[in-house]
Amino acid sequence: MAPGAAVVTRVIRYALIVILAAVFFFPVAATITNSFMTVTEIGERYASGNQDIQAFVQTGEGENTQVGKIVKKSVSLIPLRITLSQYYTVLIEEYKYLNMFWNSVKLSAGITVLHVFIAIITAYVFAKVEFRGRDIIFFIYIVVMMMPFQVTLLPNYILVRSLNLLDTYYSILLPGIFAPFGVFLMRQFMKYIPDEMIEAAVLESDSVKDLFITVIIPMAKPGIIALTVLTFAENWNMVEQPLIYLSDALKHPLSLALNSIIKSNNAIAFAGSVIYMMPIIILFLYFEEYIIQGLENSKL
Amino acid sequence: MQVNKKLIAQRSAVIFLGVMLFFTFSSRTILYYMTPKVTAARPESGYITTTYSFGNVRTYSEDSFELKLHFRLNQGIYISEVLVGKGSTVREGDPLIIFDKRSCDDLLDAKRRELDAVLIELSEFEKGFADRIAQLENEIESCSKEIAKLDASIEENYVNDAQLVEIQHEINAAQADYETAEKKHGELLELYESGAVPKSEVDESGTNLARLKDRIQLAQERYNRVQKQLLEQGLKQRDELAKRKEAARSDLKYMQDTGIYNGKTWVSIMKRVDEIKGQELELESTVGTYTLTAPFDGVVTEINAEKGMMYYGMDTLVTIRPYDAKTVLLVPLADGQEEIFKENTDCEIEYEEEKIRGKIAGFRKHEGRMHMVLEPVVEAGAELGRGSESGLETGSNTRSGSVSDSGAGAGNGAGSGTEDEAGEGRSRHESSPFAGIRDGSYIRINIKSEFIRTIVPNSAFVSQDKVYVLKQRMGFWGEEYYVVERQVMTGTGNEYVTQITEGLSPDETVVTGWDRKISSGMRVMLPLK
Numbered sequence: 001m002a003p004g005a006a007v008v009t010r011v012i013r014y015a016l017i018v019i020l021a022a023v024f025f026f027p028v029a030a031t032i033t034n035s036f037m038t039v040t041e042i043g044e045r046y047a048s049g050n051q052d053i054q055a056f057v058q059t060g061e062g063e064n065t066q067v068g069k070i071v072k073k074s075v076s077l078i079p080l081r082i083t084l085s086q087y088y089t090v091l092i093e094e095y096k097y098l099n100m101f102w103n104s105v106k107l108s109a110g111i112t113v114l115h116v117f118i119a120i121i122t123a124y125v126f127a128k129v130e131f132r133g134r135d136i137i138f139f140i141y142i143v144v145m146m147m148p149f150q151v152t153l154l155p156n157y158i159l160v161r162s163l164n165l166l167d168t169y170y171s172i173l174l175p176g177i178f179a180p181f182g183v184f185l186m187r188q189f190m191k192y193i194p195d196e197m198i199e200a201a202v203l204e205s206d207s208v209k210d211l212f213i214t215v216i217i218p219m220a221k222p223g224i225i226a227l228t229v230l231t232f233a234e235n236w237n238m239v240e241q242p243l244i245y246l247s248d249a250l251k252h253p254l255s256l257a258l259n260s261i262i263k264s265n266n267a268i269a270f271a272g273s274v275i276y277m278m279p280i281i282i283l284f285l286y287f288e289e290y291i292i293q294g295l296e297n298s299k300l
Numbered sequence: 301m302q303v304n305k306k307l308i309a310q311r312s313a314v315i316f317l318g319v320m321l322f323f324t325f326s327s328r329t330i331l332y333y334m335t336p337k338v339t340a341a342r343p344e345s346g347y348i349t350t351t352y353s354f355g356n357v358r359t360y361s362e363d364s365f366e367l368k369l370h371f372r373l374n375q376g377i378y379i380s381e382v383l384v385g386k387g388s389t390v391r392e393g394d395p396l397i398i399f400d401k402r403s404c405d406d407l408l409d410a411k412r413r414e415l416d417a418v419l420i421e422l423s424e425f426e427k428g429f430a431d432r433i434a435q436l437e438n439e440i441e442s443c444s445k446e447i448a449k450l451d452a453s454i455e456e457n458y459v460n461d462a463q464l465v466e467i468q469h470e471i472n473a474a475q476a477d478y479e480t481a482e483k484k485h486g487e488l489l490e491l492y493e494s495g496a497v498p499k500s501e502v503d504e505s506g507t508n509l510a511r512l513k514d515r516i517q518l519a520q521e522r523y524n525r526v527q528k529q530l531l532e533q534g535l536k537q538r539d540e541l542a543k544r545k546e547a548a549r550s551d552l553k554y555m556q557d558t559g560i561y562n563g564k565t566w567v568s569i570m571k572r573v574d575e576i577k578g579q580e581l582e583l584e585s586t587v588g589t590y591t592l593t594a595p596f597d598g599v600v601t602e603i604n605a606e607k608g609m610m611y612y613g614m615d616t617l618v619t620i621r622p623y624d625a626k627t628v629l630l631v632p633l634a635d636g637q638e639e640i641f642k643e644n645t646d647c648e649i650e651y652e653e654e655k656i657r658g659k660i661a662g663f664r665k666h667e668g669r670m671h672m673v674l675e676p677v678v679e680a681g682a683e684l685g686r687g688s689e690s691g692l693e694t695g696s697n698t699r700s701g702s703v704s705d706s707g708a709g710a711g712n713g714a715g716s717g718t719e720d721e722a723g724e725g726r727s728r729h730e731s732s733p734f735a736g737i738r739d740g741s742y743i744r745i746n747i748k749s750e751f752i753r754t755i756v757p758n759s760a761f762v763s764q765d766k767v768y769v770l771k772q773r774m775g776f777w778g779e780e781y782y783v784v785e786r787q788v789m790t791g792t793g794n795e796y797v798t799q800i801t802e803g804l805s806p807d808e809t810v811v812t813g814w815d816r817k818i819s820s821g822m823r824v825m826l827p828l829k
Contacts, residue, residue, distance in 0.1 A: 088334075091319075091323040091327060092323065092327045092330050092331050092334065093331060093334075093823060094776070095327055095328065095331075095775075095776040095777065096776045098320070098323060098324050098327060099776065101320060102320075102324065250776075275320075278312070278316050279316070281312075282309050282312050282313045282316065283309075285305055285306070285308065285309035285312070286306055286309035286310065286313070288305065
């Protein structure tokens with residue numbers, strides 16, 4: 001390839017990357033900047049319906065003189081007046097949102113920790129322990145994983161109800177802990193841990209705990225971190241499970257509240273969204289290399 | 301780069317968690333300090349006493365009699381003495397004002413002369429009117445005759461007119477000459493044919509005959525011309541006469557119908573005669589005796605005369621109120637203010653330090669301005685009686701004395717008897733609750749409303765028609781209060797409370813005070829007492 005053509009290709013590639021990055025970053029940036037807007041400005045910009053347009057048409061002299069309010073009703077990155085009123089409402093005035101944030105933390109962290117623990121052990125069994133029917137059981141795991149969430153929702157609900165766990169955190173925690181995806185991911189990861197290393201470790205110590213601490217976990221660290229982040233993110237965003245299993249609004253996570261805030265009170269939706277996405281962004285920033293490495297090593 | 305990203309993530313995590321934890325533990329405390337504190341109260345029911353202030357009030361009696369001359373005088377009467385003052389008690393026939401004798405006589409003489417002049421004017425009018433009627437009738441008659449004469453002439457084409465007759469005679473003479481000449485010409489022709497006469501004679505005769513024929517023709521033409529002129533003149537004259545006759549007839553009818561002659565009528569002159577006679581009688585009965593006397597027993601409520609003053613009529617000299625007359629208070633109202641007040645509403649009138657019970661008797665226009673009429677409400681047992689023989693009636697109004705004093709002071713120069721009567725009048729005058737209120741004074745009227753179901757303090761109003769209603773809801777920490785702006789319709793009110801007629805029910809709670817600005821939907825607390 002000629003040097004000139006290479007430069008042009010590179011320029012086009014970078015331009016495409018910049019455009020895509022801008023497109024993907026725009027909603028995040030808009031959410032953050034709009035969280036500093038006044039309630040009035042948000043009401044004017046994002047009011048539902050086309051009342052402003054109608055009002056304009058009634059007062060305008062011609063059909064095509066659409067200026068004024070129609071311009072206002074658009075997304076803007078720069079607030080007309082910067083205020084912390086949305087944060088005041090979310091963090092101070094409406095304590096329920098803080099409560100929901102901690103509910104989200106409790107549920108997501110609890111499910112993540114337990115799920116990762118279960119997934120590591122189960123995945124090791126499926127990857128390294130030979131026993132009769134292993135592949136069939138794992139196949140069932142895969143089938144369950146491939147099923148849409150809605151398919152297992154009803155059996156899960158019946159089970160939870162029969163266990164008298166409705167309206168308790170266990171109704172969310174238990175199905176989450178035993179989700180098949182983590183097992184599948186970790187099995188894929190552990191499959192590529194050399195058996196010799198495991199045998200060597202077994203020779204060193206008969207303890208399973210030592211085996212995991214000295215060999216399995218260090219070797220599967222990128223996978224564990226990737227699984228941790230992915231599980232946390234998945235459970236941080238859950239809406240259907242709390243909506244179905246938890247009737248007590250005080251137990252609802254922030255993801256569910258945010259869903260209703262956007263519908264009923266969009267004045268604080270941006271601040272709520274910023275708080276809501278912060279943990280995920282921080283986790284991703286911190287564990288970015290592990291996530292990439294883990295997903296690569298799992299050969300998914 | 302990776303390290304930096306991790307570091308940023310770490311620090312962000314610490315800050316984020318720190319912020320979340322901080323607000324988790326302190327938001328309730330912060331909220332306590334940030335939440336507006338309000339006071340609230342439930343609407344009360346009861347009565348609202350509204351106080352209205354009015355200036356320039358005056359007392360007025362329905363049965364008061366105003367002594368005055370009811371017409372304007374060309375020359376004034378000099379007032380020699382004023383024997384009574386405001387508040388003086390008088391009896392029927394008591395002298396009130398003494399006029400100067402000379403000016404009264406002059407005035408009477410002038411009035412009599414004025415009457416004589418009008419009577420002369422009346423007789424002149426009567427004579428002139430009759431003469432004019434006769435004149436018009438004569439004119440109509442003569443016009444009719446002339447028209448008839450002209451009509452006859454026109455009908456016979458003026459053939460008997462002297463001019464036409466003369467011309468006709470000329471024509472007849474010329475025709476006779478022509479016939480003679482024609483006969484002679486025939487004879488000459490015969491002679492010429494026989495050769496008796498030369499042809500020149502025949503020609504001469506023929507020429508003469510033609511001349512005579514022309515003469516007849518000219519005379520006939522003149523006759524026709526003159527006749528035509530006469531006809532035209534006759535028709536023109538007839539038209540003019542017809543117009544004159546019609547004008548005279550019209551004038552006659554107008555005069556007969558309206559009675560107007562020279563811009564006057566008999567009725568108008570007679571009216572002036574009666575008016576002047578009435579004025580003369582009025583003058584004779586008042587200034588004729590040089591003294592203005594009281595027409596009945598009563599109290600002098602107003603006197604506008606003083607010694608040395610010239611009086612020119614029309615203005616009230618003295619107002620006398622009968623003893624038992626009802627005195628009301630006239631309160632001047634601003635435009636549209638009468639709509640605020642209702643008739644027959646009880647009220648309390650505050651004048652200086654005194655409080656008088658009264659009621660709104662109605663509204664009336666007085667001197668071009670709407671006034672509210674207030675009547676006193678007399679307590680049972682304190683009913684005012686008609687003036688007794690002694691004329692003494694004790695009252696509780698102590699301020700009346702000062703008014704009477706000033707009234708007595710106005711009657712300077714009165715005799716001792718008059719002073720005594722004035723003193724008696726003071727006692728009588730004191731019997732009216734309004735008697736002590738000086739004209740032009742400032743009063744306050746307290747009006748108690750009807751029973752009102754919803755009364756809120758004025759401090760509850762955010763604007764003229766908006767209040768904040770306190771609502772309760774279940775918050776995270778339990779029951780919490782918030783405010784909702786409510787548009788209401790207000791009724792009566794005073795400086796403390798206002799009636800709510802619509803928009804608020806008695807079981808709701810309104811916010812009556814706040815320590816900082818609040819808005820609709822805002823969460824509030826109730827520690828303010």
